[in-house]
Amino acid sequence: xxxxxxxxxxxxxxxxxxxxxxxxxxxxxxxxxxxxxxxxxxxxxxxxxxxxxxxxxxxxxxxxxxxxxxxxxxxxxxxxxxxxxxxxxxxxxxxxxxxxxxxxxxxxxxxxxxxxxxxxxxxxxxxxxxxxxxxxxxxxxxxxx
Numbered sequence: 001x002x003x004x005x006x007x008x009x010x011x012x013x014x015x016x017x018x019x020x021x022x023x024x025x026x027x028x029x030x031x032x033x034x035x036x037x038x039x040x041x042x043x044x045x046x047x048x049x050x051x052x053x054x055x056x057x058x059x060x061x062x063x064x065x066x067x068x069x070x071x072x073x074x075x076x077x078x079x080x081x082x083x084x085x086x087x088x089x090x091x092x093x094x095x096x097x098x099x100x101x102x103x104x105x106x107x108x109x110x111x112x113x114x115x116x117x118x119x120x121x122x123x124x125x126x127x128x129x130x131x132x133x134x135x136x137x138x139x140x141x142x143x144x145x
Contacts, residue, residue: 024133035048041122045060057071068112071111088137094138
């Protein structure tokens with residue numbers, strides 16, 4: 001009997017632990033804006049905001065917005081600040097950003113490196129990212145073009 005109760009309690013604890021794992025979420029704001037975000041921990045989050053053909057990636061901690069130093073996805077490092085805030089005005093802009101977007105959607109491991117002293121890095125979950133982000137980067141704000 002004690003074994004059954006112990007197994008039941010362990011099963012309950014494991015299922016509640018899985019429920020609190022961070023995962024990507026989406027909110028649709030006003031003015032053709034879509035926000036994709038994940039809470040890294042109780043004091044930090046990473047978000048992608050798509051609005052009016054502009055994509056901005058940012059990290060925030062308990063003190064507010066923090067500039068990104070880099071994003072490392074499956075060992076590939078992206079450091080160009082232009083990637084973290086880009087206007088998709090023409091095909092050249094889209095072609096420049098598309099490799100990062102595709103890598104982000106299919107990544108098995110993502111590390112965000114914040115521009116802080118000392119430098120902080122955080123692992124982001126990837127389990128539902130491909131389902132959350134649209135395949136076509138030009139539609140990330142929910143608008144059909």
